[in-house]
Amino acid sequence: MAEDFRGLLKEIMRNEQTGERWFDDLDIGGVFYLSIQASTLHDSTPAALLDDVKAYEAFQVVLQTKPGVSICGKKGAWTHLAACDWLPLFVEDSPLLREAAHVPASVVQRIYEDVLACASAHPEVISKKRDSGVKLL
Template identity: 60%
Template sequence: MAEDFRTLLKDDMRNDETGERWFQDIEISEVFFFSVQASALHASTPEALLDDVMGYEAFQVTVQSKHGVFAHGRRGAWQHLEDKSWWPLFEADSPIIYMAENVPTATVQQIYEDLLACVDQHPEMITKKCQRLQAC
């Protein structure tokens, strides 16, 4: 089992007056940005600004493929994830961004672990140009 994703969440911005907080994205190799959010302005449970992230029962989650990653087709990132039980929770925001609301903590952990496994099992998702430059 991978590290608990909640231990990786670091505040990027916080406003106690409005109850807003943004956590930094978690980068997964050269393939994904994994965004997990919870605050008064996010679809989380509770929809509140908690000091202890362990107090959330559900999170707003966004998965984005990085520049230079095949998003579709035989080598596409999304095709490697579409068979996961959690995939129907997500809606496309764009061809490279998928978002889900009120995702239970255990499911967010599974998503995180599946993204890590996907990167390990499918290095072909990254274009050769991106691999050469390592700037994607």
């Protein structure tokens, strides 16, 4: 089991007056960004600004492929996650991004572990152009 995802969350912005807080995205193996959020502005349970991240029952989660990552076809990043039982929780916002609301903490942990395993097992989804230093726009 990978470490508890809540220990990886680094707060980058907080506004006590509005109850807004943002955690930095987790960079998973150069393949995915995993955004895990909880505050009054997010689809978390509770929808409140809590100091103890472990007090949240559920989080808003966004999973996005990084630029230069193959997303289509047999070797696409999303294809490798297709068998995950949590993927139907996500709504496709674009070909690169999926979003889920009120995801229980135990499921967020599984998402983190599965995405980490996928990125480790399938480095081929990263574009060779990206690896060679060519900047993709």
